[in-house]
Amino acid sequence: MNLPPETIVAVPMAAAILVFFWALDRVRKERVRATLEPEPRATPRELVERLLKPAAENLSLRRKTQGKPTLSEDLAQAGLNITAPEYLLLRIGAVALGALIGLFRFGFTLGPVILAAVGFLLPPLVIAYLQRRRTQQFNDQLASMLQLLSNSLKTGYAIDRALETVAAKSQPPVSTEFERVATEITLGTSVEDALSSLLLRINSPDLEFIVTAILLHVRVGGNLAEVLDNISETLRDRLQTKRDMSVLTAQSRASASIITGLPILLALGLYFFVPGYYSPMTTTWVGYAMLAFAGFMILIGNLLIQRMTALES
Numbered sequence: 001m002n003l004p005p006e007t008i009v010a011v012p013m014a015a016a017i018l019v020f021f022w023a024l025d026r027v028r029k030e031r032v033r034a035t036l037e038p039e040p041r042a043t044p045r046e047l048v049e050r051l052l053k054p055a056a057e058n059l060s061l062r063r064k065t066q067g068k069p070t071l072s073e074d075l076a077q078a079g080l081n082i083t084a085p086e087y088l089l090l091r092i093g094a095v096a097l098g099a100l101i102g103l104f105r106f107g108f109t110l111g112p113v114i115l116a117a118v119g120f121l122l123p124p125l126v127i128a129y130l131q132r133r134r135t136q137q138f139n140d141q142l143a144s145m146l147q148l149l150s151n152s153l154k155t156g157y158a159i160d161r162a163l164e165t166v167a168a169k170s171q172p173p174v175s176t177e178f179e180r181v182a183t184e185i186t187l188g189t190s191v192e193d194a195l196s197s198l199l200l201r202i203n204s205p206d207l208e209f210i211v212t213a214i215l216l217h218v219r220v221g222g223n224l225a226e227v228l229d230n231i232s233e234t235l236r237d238r239l240q241t242k243r244d245m246s247v248l249t250a251q252s253r254a255s256a257s258i259i260t261g262l263p264i265l266l267a268l269g270l271y272f273f274v275p276g277y278y279s280p281m282t283t284t285w286v287g288y289a290m291l292a293f294a295g296f297m298i299l300i301g302n303l304l305i306q307r308m309t310a311l312e313s
Helices: 005-032 044-065 071-078 084-106 111-140 142-154 159-169 174-186 191-201 205-220 224-248 250-273 275-283 285-309
Strands: none
Touching (some): 142 159, 142 174, 191 205
């Protein structure tokens, strides 16, 4: 029986995708059962660590020499509880899944390559989005966190006890991060090292300024509560100013979203409802070139609008 070439390639790829998701499920179960007695044979999570840990370490070392955060630091800044090898496994799975979908839909054309590239680029974009959202949430809570820390110091608490109070009475992500800081201090880590680790997980200039003030207090003393009150008042004024500017630029940002979404929705509508009319765009090199040019122009337009409406810290 003669099978189409697409089927010959697609079946092994589909099997690889199934194995990938099976491995992910086993890794999740092993993380839950981490406190149980280890089995004599290697678990899927250990296999992932053995196979991809060298690649993750090499990539992290290369990023570190370039002055960029390592993979582990990137994942911590995004608030994800996965290791660097597991992230690489997810990225490989996204590439394979995109290529498989493209192969089933477009056959042996440029479609699988494009979807595989999308799968390769999508995880870093998701990580960057999660980092921005988490940093924004953290910055929005800084003023109230400073007020709570200052009040704790005024009642006579030491700095480590005051940090524990912040971890207990704040909302995530502030509570999560300061709970980790308090735990590290309890386990014997110095306040300076624990707060320095916090700066690696939260990329915030405001937090860096606060940590500097706390470390100066630890080293040379002084009225830290008063300093924190002044910083809190300044942060509240800045946050209010940024909110006012965000309201003033809301129309421009909405225009950017509408201008970006209209051609994409129109293309999808033509693709699904009148596929014969739209087929030259997905079956010829000229169509691919036009789609690439349209995507490039949309990207440039978004970058220009974001540049004009960006709010400086």
